[in-house]
């Protein structure tokens with residue numbers, strides 16, 4: 001695409017990589033549709049995404065939502081918005097579905113003495129499909145160059161071997177919006193990145209060496225780990241887990257793992273829920289802030305994601321341990337020893353009370 005001089009008059013452009021006729025279609029479980037966004041020079045706002053597709057599943061659209069994400073050139077989330085499946089109102093109807101969004105200013109960079117340069121961006125559309133709900137997205141092979149990939153935001157995407165392009169179009173405008181129309185939802189910020197534990201003034205309790213030696217998911221059960229040497233009066237403030245989620249067809253924002261904090265006498269100190277959405281499909285450290293609660297010198301944490309074949313969390317473990325402090329179970333009263341001694345990559349962070357001023 002050749003960058004044109006910035007237009008003087010208000011202009012709306014449809015960015016596309018297809019000729020309007022479908023050459024095939026796909027629904028992507030645990031993945032999504034990436035298309036590259038190449039804006040002309042100048043300042044632009046994204047105002048609509050158009051998806052050529054057809055919904056499958058129940059006759060009436062499910063109450064679920066799908067996600068549109070604006071990503072940078074490294075496929076990291078800049079902003080995202082949720083949209084109802086009901087946009088695809090009629091099951092099996094192939095159409096160019098307009099998805100209006102509140103105007104979103106697209107990032108640019110200023111090169112000295114030149115026009116505003118648009119940044120390379122990607123749009124991702126993810127339907128989180130299952131066998132009973134999903135949207136087939138059309139693809140087109142009229143363009144010899146491929147501007148499409150498969151994957152989810154914040155994950156390394158996969159190339160498309162057949163070099164086709166998703167029939168996902170993006171409408172941009174150069175006239176700044178006066179006022180966003182109501183009822184279009186809102187663009188959201190991605191979840192905040194991890195806060196380094198030492199900068200948060202916390203003491204780290206851990207049993208693992210930071211290098212994974214394997215991962216496991218357990219049906220209807222989860223990892224339990226015992227921590228020792230918490231200082232007198234310490235408050236548990238945060239957990240950090242190394243893992244990833246799997247499966248599709250569930251809403252990670254409203255699907256939870258239960259956690260239990262308990263002492264050596266199995267007395268419950270705190271319990272709560274961890275949203276699956278903290279985990280991605282690629283393993284990484286996940287930060288779980290807790291309501292700070294006082295713990296004894298030795299205490300345990302059990303996490304039960306209620307996993308099954310289509311929904312769960314892989315927890316990683318470390319085998320380079322002198323003495324294992326880990327078990328697995330459904331709840332504190334129902335834990336079992338592991339077949340081999342290892343320690344889960346689960347860490348606890350405690351606040352220590354400051355000495356009272358004299």
Ligand SMILES: [Ca+2]
Pocket residue numbers: 019020021022023140141142
């Ligand atoms: Ca075509």
Ligand SMILES: [Ca+2]
Pocket residue numbers: 209210211212213318319320
């Ligand atoms: Ca290790």
